[in-house]
Amino acid sequence: MNTNSLLLWQKIVKDLEGKIASGDLVPGERLPTENNLAKHYQVNRHTVRRAIRELVLQNLVEVTQGRGSFVCRKRVRMDYTQNIFSPSGLDISLAKTGHGHENPVRVEPATTQLAHALQINPSDPVAKLDFEVQLHKGELLALTTRSLPMDRLPGLLDAFEVTGNLPKALERIQANNVIRKWVRTRARTASAEERGALGIALQTPLLVVGCLFTDSKGQPVLHDCSLFAADRVEVYFHKQPG
Secondary structure, three states: OOHHHOOHHHHHHHHHHHHHHHOOOOOOOEOOOHHHHHHHHOOOHHHHHHHHHHHHHOOOEEEEOOOEEEEOOOOEEEEOOOOOOOOOOEEEEEOOOOOOOOOOEEEEEOOHHHHHHHOOOOOOEEEEEEEEEEEOOOOEEEEEEEEEEOOOOOOHHHHHHHHOOHHHHHHHOOOOOOEEEEEEEEEEOOOHHHHHHHOOOOOOOEEEEEEEEEOOOOOEEEEEEEEEEOOOEEEEOOOOOO
């Protein structure tokens, strides 16, 4: 399409696309206000809004009510077809404190929902371990809680204390051939504590990703629940949930 034949809003889109591609506008940077953009491009605010809507549809810009428009940060691709214990480019470490709890490693009675997923009785003991998922540059990407049935995995916490690593602890107690059975996602509003931990804005939702892992006998041995900042990740899974 000839540049001269573009509508006014399309010319704004093309210009801002170029600035984002060149790095003149960097991920996370706030765009000028609608008024300033209107003055710069010598158009009305309605035209600017139309251009911004198009950039939002292209996942180049995100709009946060009360704060303005920002260049989207690059999203991390999370392929849940692969082994979640060793995702490429990420560090997973035990949280310094539990997510809403004093201890990141603890034993609790199973809730009704968790008991249903793990196929155990409500109030059966469950080991809960809280982890942080970070990019190698240190940016916190997700808060993760892994729940494992104690009666089905005797010696797990002792093995974890020795190894400091959940996959190695499972190997130590001979819980081998652990595979992911299903992945389920939903979005919800973040709490004030979660927003503070992940460094996200009030309007940014959480992407909640739940996984169930089973052993070689098909028995559930691990439920994984990860809270991601929804503006930082893309989640892929290439199998149908069971």
